[in-house]
Amino acid sequence: MAVPMILMALAMGAIISIYLPMITQTAKILGSGPMANVPFFAVAFVTSLVIALASGARGETFQKIGAIPPILLTAGAMSAAMIIGSSYLIPKIGIGTFFVLLVSGQVLAGMILGYFGLFGVPATALTLGKLLGAAMVIGGVWLVTFR
Incomplete structure (x- = not known):
């Protein structure tokens, strides 16, 4: 396995360690774990669009979104559940x-x-x-x- 890939995976692990507590703080400020997802996903959506467009995605690429099997779309719900769960669990279990x-x-x-x-x-x-x-x-x- 190439060293750059190992370093990238380690960096991604570090990012998870940073962003989940940040969302936990957002949940505290808003008084709601589910509500903490709203600004998170709004920023994630805009960022994803910018990166997709900057990397060359065009209309035909966006049209393929309709061909994604529904089971794969549940990853969005899993992400939301993970974030809500982390904003609940981190203050409780550390x-x-x-x-x-x-x-x-x-x-x-x-x-x-x-x-x-x-x-x-x-x-x-x-x-x-x-x-x-x-x-x-x-x-x-x-x-x-x-x-």
């Missing part, structure tokens, strides 16, 4: 525990998605190393969550 559980869920779900090749990801075998890694992740969750 940011460290929240992120350990979040990353653990990603690792375990990623192994399952990869094993079955779901949603167009390449199918990958479950190896002893991956299973041991997952067990270590679960052990880490226990150590952080139940100290």
